[in-house]
Amino acid sequence: MTATVPPPGTTRSLRRRLWRLAETVTTPVLPSDYLDLIAPLRAGADLRGRILAVQPETPDAATLLIQPGRSWRGHVPGQYIRLGVDVDGVRQWRAYSVTSAPSRRADRISVTVKAIPDGVVSNHLVRRIRPGTIVQLDQACGDFVLPERAPSRVLFLTAGSGITPVAGMLRSGALAGSDVVLVHSAPTAADVVFGAELRGLAERGAIRLIERHTEVEGLLDVAELDTLVPDHLDRQTWACGPLGLLDAAEAHWAARGHAARLHTERFRPTVITAGDGGTVTFTRSSVTVAATGATPLLDAGENAGVLMPSGCRMGICFGCVLPLRQGAVRDLRNGQLTTALPGDGVRVQTCVSAAAGPCELEI
Amino acid sequence: MTVIQKKADNPIAHLTVEDIETLGKELDAIRERVIASRGERDAAYIRKVISTQRKLEISSRVVLLFSLFPPAWIVGTAGLSVAKILENMEIGHNVLHGQWDWMRDPKIHSTSWEWDHVAPADQWKQSHNELHHRYTNVVGKDNDLGYGIMRVDEDQPWHPAHLGQPLYNFLNACFFEYGIAAYDLDLGNKLKNGGHKDPEFRRRVRAVGRKIRRQFLKDYLLFPVLSGPSFLHTLAANFTANLIRNLWSHSVIMCGHFPEGVETFEKTSIEGETRGEWYVRQMLGSANISGSRLMHIMTGNLSFQIEHHLFPDLPSNRYQEIAPEVRALFDRYGLKYTTGSLPRQVFSAWKKVFRLALPNRRQPAAPATPLDGSTDHPTRELVAA
Ligand SMILES: Cc1cc2nc3c(=O)[nH]c(=O)nc-3n(C[C@H](O)[C@H](O)[C@H](O)COP(=O)(O)OP(=O)(O)OC[C@H]3O[C@@H](n4cnc5c(N)ncnc54)[C@H](O)[C@@H]3O)c2cc1C
Ligand code: FES
Numbered sequence: 249m250t251a252t253v254p255p256p257g258t259t260r261s262l263r264r265r266l267w268r269l270a271e272t273v274t275t276p277v278l279p280s281d282y283l284d285l286i287a288p289l290r291a292g293a294d295l296r297g298r299i300l301a302v303q304p305e306t307p308d309a310a311t312l313l314i315q316p317g318r319s320w321r322g323h324v325p326g327q328y329i330r331l332g333v334d335v336d337g338v339r340q341w342r343a344y345s346v347t348s349a350p351s352r353r354a355d356r357i358s359v360t361v362k363a364i365p366d367g368v369v370s371n372h373l374v375r376r377i378r379p380g381t382i383v384q385l386d387q388a389c390g391d392f393v394l395p396e397r398a399p400s401r402v403l404f405l406t407a408g409s410g411i412t413p414v415a416g417m418l419r420s421g422a423l424a425g426s427d428v429v430l431v432h433s434a435p436t437a438a439d440v441v442f443g444a445e446l447r448g449l450a451e452r453g454a455i456r457l458i459e460r461h462t463e464v465e466g467l468l469d470v471a472e473l474d475t476l477v478p479d480h481l482d483r484q485t486w487a488c489g490p491l492g493l494l495d496a497a498e499a500h501w502a503a504r505g506h507a508a509r510l511h512t513e514r515f516r517p518t519v520i521t522a523g524d525g526g527t528v529t530f531t532r533s534s535v536t537v538a539a540t541g542a543t544p545l546l547d548a549g550e551n552a553g554v555l556m557p558s559g560c561r562m563g564i565c566f567g568c569v570l571p572l573r574q575g576a577v578r579d580l581r582n583g584q585l586t587t588a589l590p591g592d593g594v595r596v597q598t599c600v601s602a603a604a605g606p607c608e609l610e611i
Numbered sequence: 612m613t614v615i616q617k618k619a620d621n622p623i624a625h626l627t628v629e630d631i632e633t634l635g636k637e638l639d640a641i642r643e644r645v646i647a648s649r650g651e652r653d654a655a656y657i658r659k660v661i662s663t664q665r666k667l668e669i670s671s672r673v674v675l676l677f678s679l680f681p682p683a684w685i686v687g688t689a690g691l692s693v694a695k696i697l698e699n700m701e702i703g704h705n706v707l708h709g710q711w712d713w714m715r716d717p718k719i720h721s722t723s724w725e726w727d728h729v730a731p732a733d734q735w736k737q738s739h740n741e742l743h744h745r746y747t748n749v750v751g752k753d754n755d756l757g758y759g760i761m762r763v764d765e766d767q768p769w770h771p772a773h774l775g776q777p778l779y780n781f782l783n784a785c786f787f788e789y790g791i792a793a794y795d796l797d798l799g800n801k802l803k804n805g806g807h808k809d810p811e812f813r814r815r816v817r818a819v820g821r822k823i824r825r826q827f828l829k830d831y832l833l834f835p836v837l838s839g840p841s842f843l844h845t846l847a848a849n850f851t852a853n854l855i856r857n858l859w860s861h862s863v864i865m866c867g868h869f870p871e872g873v874e875t876f877e878k879t880s881i882e883g884e885t886r887g888e889w890y891v892r893q894m895l896g897s898a899n900i901s902g903s904r905l906m907h908i909m910t911g912n913l914s915f916q917i918e919h920h921l922f923p924d925l926p927s928n929r930y931q932e933i934a935p936e937v938r939a940l941f942d943r944y945g946l947k948y949t950t951g952s953l954p955r956q957v958f959s960a961w962k963k964v965f966r967l968a969l970p971n972r973r974q975p976a977a978p979a980t981p982l983d984g985s986t987d988h989p990t991r992e993l994v995a996a
Contacts, residue, residue: 269833272825272828272829272833273829273833273834273837275825275826275828275829276725276726276727276728276825277665277725281665281718282665282669285662285665285666334651334654334714334716336649336650336651337649337650337651337652337653337654337655337713337714338650338654338713338714338715339714339715339716340715532722533722550715553709553712553713555712555715555717555720555722555723
């Protein structure tokens with residue numbers, strides 16, 4: 249190194265100064281507001297993605313091939329991304345498991361969406377979105393993933409769209425040397441998302457596939473695993489599907505003393521109790537609304553036009569946490585009451601909390 | 612309350628309390644219908660306006676880098692003026708009204724938007740959305756009425772200082788953005804009453820100072836410097852664009868509440884006002900401007916001032932669509948829908964500024980008093996209840 253080479257910090261501070269200058273030029277907006285017009289996927293921009301293709305999987309499911317922006321940091325198989333898409337002009341955020349295998353170039357990812365009846369976002373993504381659309385993304389997250397060293401014996405217990413995180417794991421090749429059993433439920437053979445691919449894997453002997461077509465065979469009773477997969481309790485198990493299936497699996501594994509070997513992912517929060525509701529004030533937005541004891545504070549705010557931070561909308565990511573200045577809220581998952589007085593510094597997850605009397609949120 | 616033109620007849624004397632409440636319900640129904648149908652088309656509209664504005668602004672500024680050449684100066688200045696007008700009127704004003712908050716796009720949201728104007732967005736929102744829209748045309752409460760410096764109603768006592776009001780109004784028009792910043796700060800009152808020592812006021816003044824500095828730096832230093840030999844030409848171009856924007860927005864805003872035919876109200880007339888009465892005040896206290904689609908966009912759809920005042924948070928592109936229905940309601944309830952071309956309304960507003968600069972020529976024939984049920988017209992009491 250010679251004396252003319254600037255110390256490492258200098259280029260960065262020079263760049264920061266240039267950026268500051270650019271901000272002065274574009275005030276009152278930011279340079280990025282202009283750059284977004286031409287390069288929404290550039291490095292340093294808010295993470296977004298461009299829909300490259302929409303491939304139908306089953307009559308009500310489709311895979312979206314997405315080119316993520318340059319700030320995409322990659323994912324671990326089994327993780328999900330949050331995707332923000334404008335439906336009827338309103339930005340909606342939902343979580344979707346990444347179904348593609350991680351790649352070094354990280355220039356393509358896919359998610360697979362199953363349209364649910366009356367589902368706002370899922371129907372839009374399956375039936376209406378067009379290639380070329382820019383969607384908002386967040387970095388991958390979630391701990392429904394394989395351990396560093398793949399276990400030698402694995403069971404996947406899935407149903408419906410619950411196959412998605414597992415598809416990501418299977419495609420990653422991380423399980424190449426493992427003994428893998430997949431028990432998957434869907435109404436009919438045609439409804440099995442990735443049906444052909446899974447059957448192909450089974451034919452090649454990469455996995456043992458047990459398909460359950462519930463329209464004719466009825467719902468899977470978890471106790472049937474004793475005969476379907478006799479060694480299932482010895483396997484590390486990842487389960488994803490409707491709440492009923494997951495609750496039954498958790499009870500089953502717990503009763504047999506092997507709860508630690510079962511990993512589950514819920515696509516939907518459980519709503520157990522409804523409180524009494526109350527008026528909710530969003531203090532900085534000067535908005536007050538009456539909310540029922542079953543309405544998440546997040547929904548109450550959004551419906552009133554308050555710009556609520558949000559994340560998974562199911563109580564797992566903490567992206568929706570706001571200070572509860574005062575009042576009482578009830579946790580929709582377990583009915584637990586949280587109360588606060590000014591200065592208590594209590595923060596609540598708005599997506600899983602409902603008003604239990606008057607309350608004030610700082611936003 | 613009094614009518615500026617000192618009309619002896621009360622414009623709503625023929626309406627009963629029930630009429631006014633039914634009218635309110637009908638207006639509520641129009642609003643609900645628009646809200647239920649807001650969607651993709653509206654979102655696409657505002658995004659298009661924003662991207663057009665940004666492209667126009669950036670290309671005009673690039674052209675102005677060569678403003679030494681007269682054609683570049685003319686094209687660049689015209690483009691920048693239009694860009695600044697769009698930015699303030701159709702975008703800034705309306706976004707800050709929360710007209711687009713329903714999209715939940717954090718980049719186009721009233722809580723995060725900042726505009727190309729020396730008045731900081733949060734201060735403007737407070738004085739405009741909370742005060743002007745709530746107290747529309749209430750003398751002494753609505754600072755938009757005469758901006759605290761002019762006599763806008765025959766009932767206000769005349770003072771020799773008012774002789775200068777055509778001049779004040781002209782200067783205010785030229786430097787409108789500073790005028791707005793000053794009255795967002797309530798500067799005049801604060802200086803008079805010693806409120807300038809208040810720490811909150813000082814914080815706000817500092818915020819305005821920062822905003823002015825940033826705006827100056829951009830328009831009068833950085834872009835001129837970037838223009839190199841065209842330094843002075845670019846500086847002049849930016850000054851001209853700001854001037855044109857100021858004159859334009861001042862004219863549009865004068866047309867909204869000043870022309871002949873628009874009513875003003877007394878403070879006491881709004882005590883205990885019902886939703887229906889609030890609507891009626893907005894109906895009578897605002898005036899529209901007729902014109903082409905382009906003209907409406909350039910006014911930020913404030914040419915539909917009446918519709919905007921009835922429903923300040925509906926997306927601006929919808930005002931034009933509901934205007935015929937609103938107008939039909941005016942007709943059905945026998946109310947005057949004040950509208951006219953831009954030149955006519957500007958002339959009318961200026962005429963009033965000049966007329967009120969002089970003392971009243973003769974005593975008004977009869978004190979007109981709608982909306983507050985004062986004594987001489989029994990029917991009016993129905994309205995006030
Ligand atoms: C970590 C995580 C990963 C996910 N991964 C995927 C994935 O890979 N593929 C996929 O298709 N979906 C996935 N989901 C579910 C997805 O986020 C949405 O909840 C789903 O697409 C429904 O959204 P919607 O807007 O269509 O329905 P909404 O309009 O929000 O809901 C419509 C109705 O359906 C009910 N509902 C909401 N979500 C579900 C659900 N998951 N199952 C059944 N009923 C529901 C609602 O209570 C409501 O009554 C995942 C969810 C989470 C939390
Ligand atoms: S949005 Fe994730 S915790 Fe609420």
